[in-house]
Amino acid sequence: MADHNEEACRRVDVGISRVFELFGKRWTGPIVSVLMQRPVHFAELRRAIPGISERMLSDRLTELGAAGLVIREVDEGPPLRVAYRLTEAGAAMEPALKELGQWADTYLSPEARGGC
Numbered sequence: 001m002a003d004h005n006e007e008a009c010r011r012v013d014v015g016i017s018r019v020f021e022l023f024g025k026r027w028t029g030p031i032v033s034v035l036m037q038r039p040v041h042f043a044e045l046r047r048a049i050p051g052i053s054e055r056m057l058s059d060r061l062t063e064l065g066a067a068g069l070v071i072r073e074v075d076e077g078p079p080l081r082v083a084y085r086l087t088e089a090g091a092a093m094e095p096a097l098k099e100l101g102q103w104a105d106t107y108l109s110p111e112a113r114g115g116c
Contacts, residue, residue: 027052027060036094039085
């Protein structure tokens with residue numbers, strides 16, 4: 001029988017902590033949601049997420065890239081264009097994110113979801 005102490009049971013799961021360190025940041029979820037549909041150029045991505053600044057979008061994309069979830073692809077053009085797409089690891093999040101969306105539709109009031 002495993003040693004079972006109360007303190008160990010109260011600790012937050014390390015995996016859950018790592019997920020929410022990334023997805024708990026504003027804009028990360030909407031960015032990944034847009035990228036789940038298809039690769040998108042930076043300007044398209046910015047237009048798809050009302051209210052996000054270029055700087056914030058760039059910062060979040062950098063974080064997602066460092067986490068191995070997004071790849072930045074440069075089309076030398078002309079004109080030079082940069083597109084972003086999910087990696088295999090990023091795309092593997094789709095079922096979990098869809099489940100969270102369904103949960104929100106069921107259990108969160110429209111006011112809690114921003115009225116949309």
